[in-house]
Amino acid sequence: xxxxxxxxxRAEGQVQKFDYPLExxxxxxxxxxxxxxxxxxxxxxxxxxxxxxxxxxxxxSEDRVRQSEERFRQxxxxxxxxxxxxxxxxxxxxxxxxxxxxxxxxxxxxxxxRFDDIAYPADRGNLKVTEDAxxxx
Numbered sequence: 374x375x376x377x378x379x380x381x382x383r384a385e386g387q388v389q390k391f392d393y394p395l396e397x398x399x400x401x402x403x404x405x406x407x408x409x410x411x412x413x414x415x416x417x418x419x420x421x422x423x424x425x426x427x428x429x430x431x432x433x434s435e436d437r438v439r440q441s442e443e444r445f446r447q448x449x450x451x452x453x454x455x456x457x458x459x460x461x462x463x464x465x466x467x468x469x470x471x472x473x474x475x476x477x478x479x480x481x482x483x484x485x486x487r488f489d490d491i492a493y494p495a496d497r498g499n500l501k502v503t504e505d506a507x508x509x510x
Contacts, residue, residue, distance in 0.1 A: 463488035
């Protein structure tokens with residue numbers, strides 16, 4: 374990985390950035406590496422500057438988020454109860470299999486509808502957004 378980045382840097386002359394794992398006895402450390410060409414006073418290539426930053430905590434956090442998202446996806450998709458995720462306009466963003474079976478529509482058919490299109494007539498127009506789940510605090 375490192376050698377290939379040096380070859381690309383020399384061939385293309387563009388800064389190379391990549392994440393580099395370093396295996397230790399007990400764990401893996403991750404580094405964000407930047408390679409750039411160093412020039413002399415005559416503007417001729419004189420070497421390579423390497424900057425490595427420890428990004429292990431970020432990588433571990435990304436991995437935990439990925440695992441959490443996968444658990445949610447599995448729970449949502451495999452739930453025996455029909456569930457949907459709507460946006461504030463009432464558009465169906467995510468639909469699980471049980472919801473499709475409950476209403477007798479395919480996922481593709483439901484994605485063309487809004488909440489009011491499938492809601493019980495007395496409930497139409499009554500969708501109240503209490504929290505935007507896509508907003509983080």
